[in-house]
Amino acid sequence: MAARGRSRRTLSFSVDSVGINRGESLPPTLQQPTPVFPVMEQKPLPLTGGEEAEYLLALKQDFRGAMRSLPCFIQPAAALRDVERYSDKYHSSEHTDGLMDWTPDWQRFPRELRIHARKPARDGVSVARSDAQSAQKKKKKKVREKEEVLIKLETLQKKEEQQSEEDDDDDNTEQKKKQEDDDADGDEEYDEEEFEEETDYIMSYFDNGEDFGGDSDDNMDEAIY
């Protein structure tokens, strides 16, 4: 700034050429951003109405609506709600039918964009499909668990009938267990403990005091309570 340092009221440009006359004050300086919705001195013109404008409007809204139902309108998986609701089962079927899910001509697309659809359930992106899949898995698991429980009950029944020959029975049950149920490894020990003396009580829980006081007799310094 050329005219700095002197405390005289000279401006850096000639007043005449820009048109500010003497005695007139400059407009007030702006100290904050301009308002978001400034007041308009001139009101805008109204929209052109008419048949053509209305027809164009109808076309536009129809087009938007039609695009929403086409398969190219991709919606991400719906956000999981906090609580599972009964109506989810019925809402899920709404989104999954696009107008003839399009099969693109793969000649026109790069090969890397191919999604290999292994199952029909994999194509859809909605949570409903994947939920149905996991629900099926859960159902299968539950069914399998039920089968396992039934098998266990059957084997227990058979064991009660064959309690006269314990060793053989134990071996048999061991073999049967190994053959029938891979998961029931812990049952061997369980059976032996329980059926040693034909009581209802599990033997390892009972402590008959034989071990008490027999240990560490050498060190008499510590008090024995």
Place this chain on the structure above:
Amino acid sequence: MTAQEVRLCGLLLHEHFGEVVEKVGTHLLRSGAQNLRTIIHETGLSVDLVKKSLMVLVQHGACLFSSGRKGPGSPTEYRSGCDRILRILRYPRYIYTAKTLYGDTGELVVEELLQRGHMTMSGTVKTVADRLTQNMEEGRSMDYSEVSSAFSKLVETHFLQRCPKLAGAGTADSTTSAIPPTPESFPDCYKVPHMTLVGRGKRQLAAEDGEDQRNAKRQKMDSEVDEGIYWQVNFERFHLHFRDQAIISAVANKLDQTSSEIVRTMLRMSEVTTSPAATCTKPLSANEIFRSLPASYNIPRPILDQYLTLLVDDPMEFVGKAGESGGGMYVVNLHRALANLARATLESVVQERFGSRSARIFRLLLRKRHLEQKQVEDFAMIPAKEAKDMLYTLLSQNLVQLQEIPKTPDYAPSRTFYLYTVNQLPTARMLLQNCYKTVANLIERRLFESKESKRLLEKSQRIEAILASLQASGAEPEQLTEVEEMITAPEKQQLDALKLHINKLDSAENQVDETIFLLESYVNSTATSTV
């Protein structure tokens, strides 16, 4: 790709393709050419979703893919452009033009192609015939040949074109050129394949489910003759048509109906001989124009000459004289007409925003190029204080620029001329960006309004569905009124007001798009010519 353009493209993609495609699309617009893994990593979406959205974008022509920059082995790169996505704003206008030129059939053909991006001819014909049959009375159905003829007419007049063959789509071809081929570079871009589609449109009735499945199977077994030939809408041709219409209506407004008919005839005669980027049409002799005038306008020859002279002398310079042979050779100055139309748009913008006196100053500066402060006051005949105020308002809005001309090499302010000037092209570009921002604001306001009343809208939709199902199953009027009364009177008022607002905002978008078209054509025309 300015920030306003990207924002508008994002909103358009969201409305028409969903938010997943919007995310991928805006990412591509902002970052330029990228390969698939980068897109997946940076958008944070799942692989399947990204692949699907890229396919949708490529299908609609919004995204192009090419083999990577580093040579034939690098992964394919995807790039996207704003222009194609901004065309979505103009879709209703394209459909309406097709309707005025080729009737309902043409309208539906163009609408189907716009909705699907690319389609084969047989697919389009079948879908359109089915749609037309839906709306016809019972017992009548649409013949495929009618639809095919409408399709062929659209192709003959170049409104539809074949999609360019994408070499190297299946394999990474090292011979693909760096620039993707334009549709025009193929010789049979506008050739309709030789096939006769025999059949009629099918009406979709509820009882026909089994039959439809059987029909669908039979259709798949028929070998498609036009396998692999896809058609798309030729937007450039539609733009040329809009440009011609704008010129004709401008002439009609400025002069009279007969002159506009003469200009329309001239443009129609030179439709095929003029290239899209031409500055002016090929010269036409007055004799030819006289012969080609429509039969309803039988004006005598000397009157035609007078009209032509009037058109040539008009300051808008729509028509120019190129020679004297054949009774006078006349051309339509396309680029100059566009420049004048853009200038008229700028002037009207200034007039509506700042008043007619500011508009007078603006027009003065456009004509006289550079003026000093004092000269502006004198020529515009406005008192000094007000003229100064108006000039400064225009300057602060960047519609007027200040040009310094120094007398001395040190640019001393007291010894420099300060001249006001208006540059038409940069001002037009700035207003174009303002238009994009306007449309984006309109869309956002519309979304905000519908989101506020979402509950009400859902309720009214449900009630409409109930009413429709009741009517279909034949209910008594009392039940219908009972259901209608589920919406209370103030709610109905609210709904009506909401509908009115949304319609207004939509209609405003259409109107702003007309201005966008004019300014865009002007800016693009100056890019090629040196005017």
